[in-house]
Amino acid sequence: MHTEQTMFLIICSAMVLFMTPGLAFFYGGLVRASSVVSMMMMSIGSLGLIGVMWVLFGYAISFSNAGTGNYLGWDGVIGIDLNKIFLNDLVSQALSNDGAGLAFAGFQGTFAVITVALISGAIADRAKFGSWMIFSGVWATVVYFPVAGWIFNFRLQDGKVIDGGWLVNNIGVLDFAGGTVVEVASGASALALALVLGKRFGFTKGMHAPHNVPLVLIGVAILWFGWFGFNAGSELSADGVAALAFINTLAAPVGAMVTWAIYEKLAHGKPTSIGVASGAIAGLVAITPSCAYLTPGWALLLGGIVGVVCALAIELKFVLGFDDSLDVVGIHLVGGMVGTLFIGLFGTNVGLLLGFGPAQLGRQAIGVGVVMLYAFLMSYALGWLIQKTIGFRVTSTDEIAGVDLIQHGEVAYAGTDPRWTWRG
Numbered sequence: 001m002h003t004e005q006t007m008f009l010i011i012c013s014a015m016v017l018f019m020t021p022g023l024a025f026f027y028g029g030l031v032r033a034s035s036v037v038s039m040m041m042m043s044i045g046s047l048g049l050i051g052v053m054w055v056l057f058g059y060a061i062s063f064s065n066a067g068t069g070n071y072l073g074w075d076g077v078i079g080i081d082l083n084k085i086f087l088n089d090l091v092s093q094a095l096s097n098d099g100a101g102l103a104f105a106g107f108q109g110t111f112a113v114i115t116v117a118l119i120s121g122a123i124a125d126r127a128k129f130g131s132w133m134i135f136s137g138v139w140a141t142v143v144y145f146p147v148a149g150w151i152f153n154f155r156l157q158d159g160k161v162i163d164g165g166w167l168v169n170n171i172g173v174l175d176f177a178g179g180t181v182v183e184v185a186s187g188a189s190a191l192a193l194a195l196v197l198g199k200r201f202g203f204t205k206g207m208h209a210p211h212n213v214p215l216v217l218i219g220v221a222i223l224w225f226g227w228f229g230f231n232a233g234s235e236l237s238a239d240g241v242a243a244l245a246f247i248n249t250l251a252a253p254v255g256a257m258v259t260w261a262i263y264e265k266l267a268h269g270k271p272t273s274i275g276v277a278s279g280a281i282a283g284l285v286a287i288t289p290s291c292a293y294l295t296p297g298w299a300l301l302l303g304g305i306v307g308v309v310c311a312l313a314i315e316l317k318f319v320l321g322f323d324d325s326l327d328v329v330g331i332h333l334v335g336g337m338v339g340t341l342f343i344g345l346f347g348t349n350v351g352l353l354l355g356f357g358p359a360q361l362g363r364q365a366i367g368v369g370v371v372m373l374y375a376f377l378m379s380y381a382l383g384w385l386i387q388k389t390i391g392f393r394v395t396s397t398d399e400i401a402g403v404d405l406i407q408h409g410e411v412a413y414a415g416t417d418p419r420w421t422w423r424g
Helices: 003-030 036-062 082-096 100-123 129-152 166-171 179-197 213-235 240-268 273-290 296-313 316-320 328-346 359-389 396-401 403-408
Strands: 071-074 078-081 155-157 160-162
Touching: 003 036, 003 100, 003 213, 003 273, 036 078, 036 082, 036 100, 036 129, 036 403, 078 082, 082 100, 100 129, 100 179, 100 328, 129 166, 129 179, 129 359, 166 359, 179 273, 179 328, 179 359, 213 240, 213 273, 240 273, 240 296, 273 296, 273 328, 296 328, 316 328, 328 359, 396 403
Parallel strands: none
Antiparallel strands: 071 078, 155 160
């Protein structure tokens, strides 16, 4: 029996699940007041849909085992373990002996939910909710579930983690909590969707200020809280490695907050709360793959670097001409890449600049490249297909007016609802 491990995973799972409502607050505060319901519903809708899919077959794909007699697919790349449909094998195990495996399945399910929701920030103000939900379901099936298996396909044996996906076992990629699976995959997919849907009407720098800064900061606080469960929980046990992941999940974000604020002061004259909040998220993104492979000093340096790199990266959309509405590409794709590659430079016992040669850096680059290319190509094809058939983008008229009433028949604030306008 591993009751302590089971309880640890249950607590961390609840923390990570809380991140998706936190993301809804974060994204909702950043958009226009007439789009906040739509923006938040894209996160909440993902929570419902992907949660259902995870129980039905998502876990069976991500954690398939070709050694069973009920496996269908290409071993190590994509397949499904029919024994794990509806989590059946884990339920019987939990009820008869040990619940750690079932708790682990729940923990991993919360990762799937937040990853899908992250993508939505790239298409704020202009996406149809129904089309988004179709994209989310198909994307999870053909991108997230298989890619999670490439990294996260661990097995628990006597309470210990053994094995891993093919990028871990065959290539040797180090990714502790999902820099490739969560951050690079969502960021690359966000770029693909931004290209498919095109620019918002009147796209230009500074076109819309965040409509509710306190809502953004509340969202960041919830995300950061949940991220401790995200990273430390990936050790699957409350031990010294989990403690290292925990402290690094503090060190990197605070470093990024400071450097992002300094960058804003030097580049624009004033540090902003939105910039500092974005710095915190960038630091959290970057430390996700590396939180167990760095000492706190290197984690602090990583945060300091990524705070500037991501601040510069979000400016690229105006140079290159793509409309990533809420900077998913600049923060999650770029931050995830930097954090994953940083292991190859400064990772304990593997880092090039610590005297251990370039091999691990090469492995990290392969992991980033494979996941980024696969996620981008699949997402672009899927987004293009939806746009050409049922349509993914709302009309320009609906976009200008605000999508909340059109897509959901409600608004976030009564004062902006024409149905509440007094007629004397």
